[in-house]
Amino acid sequence: MFSFFSIVLIVVVALIVFNLPKSKSSDNSQSNKSSGYSKWIGGGLGWAFGGPIGALLGYTFGSMFEKGGSARYENQPTRQGDFNISLLVLSAAMMKADGAVKKSELDYVKQFLLRNFGKEAADEYLLMLREILKQDIQLQEVASQIGRFMDYSSRLQLMHYLFGIAGSDAQLNSVELNVLNSIAGYLGVYPADFASIKAMFVKETDSAYKILEVSPEATDEELKKAYRDMAIKYHPDKVSHLGEEVRAAAEDKFKQVTDAYEQIKKQRGLK
Structure with missing residues (x-):
């Protein structure tokens, strides 16, 4: 029996073969580009093959991705590949938010990828990110697609990661905060959850309470329930x-x- 990875890889190879351009030079270019990402594709893509994200990837990486149309993928569950490509696309949008890609932001993304995926995969992801950064990203469209199809816990994880990028230079400016707030809205993240994640990066006197989504006036029992x-x-x-x-x-x-x-x-003297 073929493994899931083997089946996906066979499908990807078929997509590449049947969508090859006629020109020999273009043929080599497209083949090299596609084969460089075949292992990443093997991680599995569902709904990210279609819609605005599929269109962006199509213009960026070639015809193995569809340019538009998400109807056939609407019932696909969120797969690891969907999450990872969403992470890369929103990373690019966040890095471009204030007009220039900062070294601190690129370093943050690189270290995140290395720490969580290993050097080989991280190198592939960084190459993909650089290609995506060259594109005009329609933030509302791609983020809304993610909001429609991705489960809520995964969306919260994306927001936490994006705050990390924005705060990688030790400061969060108003432009970045506005973009983060917009992304959260497009993703369908509740304001209280946005404030909770923000408090993890923007330290204020009541940050601990904001993280737990509870008022400083809350009783000890309310505090315990909020933590649970x-x-x-x-x-x-x-x-x-x-x-x-x-x-x-x-x-x-x-x-x-x-x-x-x-x-x-500790502040309240609780055990």
Whole structure:
């Protein structure tokens, strides 16, 4: 029996073969570009093959991606490939938010990819990111597509990652915050969850309370309940269907929830 990876790889090769241009030079160029990403495609794409993201990828990487039309992919569950390509596309949008790609932002993305996917995969992803950065990204369209098809826990993980990019230079300016707020809206992230993630990166006197989505006036019992609810919402197992790499990345967000609770407990003298 063929493994899932083998079947996907066979389909990708077929797509490449049947969509090859007539020109020999173009043929070699397209083949080289496609084969360079075949291993990444093997991770599995569902709904990201179609719609605005599929169109962007089609213009960027060639005809193995469809230019528009997501109807045939509407019932596809979110796969690891969908999450990863969403991460790359929104990374590019975030990096271009204030008009220039900063070295600190590129370094953050590189280290994130290395830490979570290993050098070989990270190198491929960075090549893809550089190609995507050359494109005009229709932020509302691509983010809305992600919001329609991606499960909520995965969208929260994306927002946490994007805040990391924006804050990689040790400051979050108003332009970046506005873009993050817009992305959250397009993704369908609730304002309270946006404020919670923001508080993990923009430290204020009540940041710990904002992370737990509770008022400083909350009772000890309300605080405990809020922590239990947030621990469930942000538990790494919520994104385990996207692969161990994404689950590991989610542990940082979960740790910040726990740290916020411990900080408030210490302030209140709770055990």
